[in-house]
Amino acid sequence: MSRLRVGVLVSGRGSNLQALIEAGKDPMYPARVVMVCANRDCAALELAKKASISREVFRLANFPDRKARDLAMGNTLRMHDVELVVCAGYDAILERVFTRQFEGRILNIHPSLLPDFAGTMDAVAMALQAGVKETGCTVHLVTDDVDQGPILAQRRVEVRPDDTVESLRERIQAEEHTLLPVVVKRLAGQPLPLTL
Ligand code: GRF
Numbered sequence: 001m002s003r004l005r006v007g008v009l010v011s012g013r014g015s016n017l018q019a020l021i022e023a024g025k026d027p028m029y030p031a032r033v034v035m036v037c038a039n040r041d042c043a044a045l046e047l048a049k050k051a052s053i054s055r056e057v058f059r060l061a062n063f064p065d066r067k068a069r070d071l072a073m074g075n076t077l078r079m080h081d082v083e084l085v086v087c088a089g090y091d092a093i094l095e096r097v098f099t100r101q102f103e104g105r106i107l108n109i110h111p112s113l114l115p116d117f118a119g120t121m122d123a124v125a126m127a128l129q130a131g132v133k134e135t136g137c138t139v140h141l142v143t144d145d146v147d148q149g150p151i152l153a154q155r156r157v158e159v160r161p162d163d164t165v166e167s168l169r170e171r172i173q174a175e176e177h178t179l180l181p182v183v184v185k186r187l188a189g190q191p192l193p194l195t196l
Helices: 015-024 043-050 066-079 096-101 123-130 165-188
Strands: 004-010 031-038 054-057 084-087 106-110 134-141 151-158
Touching (some): 015 043, 031 043, 031 165, 066 096, 084 165, 106 165, 134 165, 151 165
């Protein structure tokens, strides 16, 4: 069985990356992470190292501008024959030069029920502050409009009266960790790129 080659973009803890790595340990799972790219040093890179996955940091400071950085990152992913890119806690906006190369092949996971609380890194805190009864997480295709691409899947999470940002984030992330591998598995079974 040939498995879908996945590249993961990270900036932080990497728990969603780890969920994909774990899923890929099952030889019957139809995808595997072959490359991890980060825009800074972060814990996620250590997880990639532990799993013996190729990894590279693309620090903006090492490039003339964002476009050059994203071009280099895209080239590296292509050198690793990456067929699907997953933004898993990646906190930079991708340049057009990158999204064009991987159009219909880039996923993002966002900790809200999009379109609610789009375009922010504080979606969990904002949901709590807004007093909503439920929030959740969304996997969507990345387009040039931040958090606006076609929605592929969502999971709902109830907001409890005694929730803190941390407790709510923990329950949302638990859903993310099962949702993301499910969506990647689904995409591995259909022709890519997806049409936007
Ligand atoms: C996740 O909650 C995801 O929804 C958001 O960033 C967080 C990344 O967490 N985009 P991790 O680095 O995967 O642990």
